[in-house]
Amino acid sequence: MSGSRSNKQRGFMVWVLMLVLAGAAIGAWRYSLYREESKRAQQAAAEQLQKDQRKEAERAELEKRLAEGKRQQDSLVAAQKSMDDLLVRWDDAVKIASSTSRISLSTPVALLQDIRRDAERLTLPPCMDGAKANLVSSMNSTIKGFMVFMRNELKIGDTLARIDFDEAAKHMVAFNEGKSACPQ
Numbered sequence: 001m002s003g004s005r006s007n008k009q010r011g012f013m014v015w016v017l018m019l020v021l022a023g024a025a026i027g028a029w030r031y032s033l034y035r036e037e038s039k040r041a042q043q044a045a046a047e048q049l050q051k052d053q054r055k056e057a058e059r060a061e062l063e064k065r066l067a068e069g070k071r072q073q074d075s076l077v078a079a080q081k082s083m084d085d086l087l088v089r090w091d092d093a094v095k096i097a098s099s100t101s102r103i104s105l106s107t108p109v110a111l112l113q114d115i116r117r118d119a120e121r122l123t124l125p126p127c128m129d130g131a132k133a134n135l136v137s138s139m140n141s142t143i144k145g146f147m148v149f150m151r152n153e154l155k156i157g158d159t160l161a162r163i164d165f166d167e168a169a170k171h172m173v174a175f176n177e178g179k180s181a182c183p184q
Helices: 002-098 106-121 126-151 157-180
Strands: none
Touching (some): 002 126, 106 126
16 A cells, blocks of 8 residues: 555655646746837837827927017018008108109108118128119119209209109019018
8 A cells, every 4th residue: 555655745746847837838828928028018109209209309390490480470461551651651641742843852852862871781691682773773763762852953953853753653563573482
C-alpha cells in the first residue's frame, strides 16, 4: 500500500504541477494580452493627444487670423473715416475757393494746400495706395487751376484754369474707383 500511496501522491503531484504550469501559462498569456492592450491604449491616448493638440493649434491659428482680420478691418474703417473727414474739409474749402473773388483767393488756396499736405501724410491700407495717389493728384490739379485762375494770364485765366479743373475731376473719379476697390 505504501507503493500505491506513493504512486497516488506522485500522480497527485503531477496533476498539481500540471495545474500550476497551466495556471502560469494562462497567467503569462493573460499578462501578455494585458500588456498589448496597455500599449494599444497608450498609443490611442497618444494619437488622441496629438489630434487634440492639432485641433487646438488649428483653433489658435483661426483665432489669430480672425483677430488679424478684425484688426485690419478696424484699421481700414479708421483710415476710411480719416479720409472721409479730409474729403469733407476739402469739399468745403473748394466751395469757398470757388465762390471767392480772384483777388482774394490766396487764403482759400493756402487752406487747400494745407488739406493736400494732410492727404499726403494720411496713412492708408495698401489697397488704397493708388486711390491716395489719385486723390493727391486731383488736389494738386485743383490748386493749380485756382492759381492759374488767380494769375489770369492773357485775360483767359478762366479758360486755362478749366484744363486743370478737368484734370482734377479725372483724378477724383480714379480716386473714387480706387477707394471702392478696397474691401469694405
